[in-house]
Amino acid sequence: MKHDDCIFCKIVEGTIPSAKVYEDDVVYAFLDLSQVSKGHTLVIPKEHTRDVFDMSSDLAAQVYARIPKIAQAIKTAFDAKGMNILNNNEAIAGQSVFHMHLHLLPKFNEGEGFEAIWKTNEDAYTSEELETIASSIHTHIEK
Ligand code: AMP
Numbered sequence: 001m002k003h004d005d006c007i008f009c010k011i012v013e014g015t016i017p018s019a020k021v022y023e024d025d026v027v028y029a030f031l032d033l034s035q036v037s038k039g040h041t042l043v044i045p046k047e048h049t050r051d052v053f054d055m056s057s058d059l060a061a062q063v064y065a066r067i068p069k070i071a072q073a074i075k076t077a078f079d080a081k082g083m084n085i086l087n088n089n090e091a092i093a094g095q096s097v098f099h100m101h102l103h104l105l106p107k108f109n110e111g112e113g114f115e116a117i118w119k120t121n122e123d124a125y126t127s128e129e130l131e132t133i134a135s136s137i138h139t140h141i142e143k
C-alpha cells in the first residue's frame with residue numbers, strides 16, 4: 001500500500017524525480033542524492049514497507065534476490081573495488097526516510113564515507129557471555 005506522505009513511494013510512482021538505476025515488479029533502485037561514493041544507490045521494495053521490522057521474509061527474499069545483479073552493475077560501471085550494503089532501521093539507527101531501503105555504497109579508496117565509528121567491545125565479553133547472547137537471540141527466532 002502506498003503512503004501519501006512517503007517520498008520514496010512518490011519516487012516509485014514518478015511524482016518525485018529520481019535517477020533510476022533499475023526497476024522491476026518488486027524493487028525500484030535509484031541514486032541516493034547524497035552520493036556518499038560515486039554510484040551510491042538505494043534499492044527499495046515498491047510496496048511501502050517502513051523498515052526491516054515491517055518486512056515479511058518473503059519480501060526480504062525477493063528484494064535481496066535483486067541485490068547481486070544491481071551490485072555487480074555498479075561495480076562494473078565504475079570499477080569499484082568493494083561495496084558496503086547497509087540498511088538503517090529507526091531514527092536511533094540513522095534512518096531518515098521511513099520506507100525500507102538498502103544502501104549500495106561502492107568503495108574505491110580507503111577512508112571513504114560510511115566508515116562507521118566502529119568501536120570494538122571485543123574485550124568486554126567472555127566466550128561464554130557471547131554464547132549466552134547468541135542463544136538469547138536464537139530463542140526468539142520464529143520457527
Ligand atoms: P537513511 O538515512 O538510511 O534513511 O537514508 C536516506 C537516504 O535517502 C539519504 O542518504 C538521502 O540522501 C536519501 N534521499 C532522501 N531523499 C532523496 C531523494 N529525493 N532522492 C534520492 N535520495 C534521497
Ligand code: ZN
Binds near residue numbers: 009010049099
Ligand atoms: Zn513508501
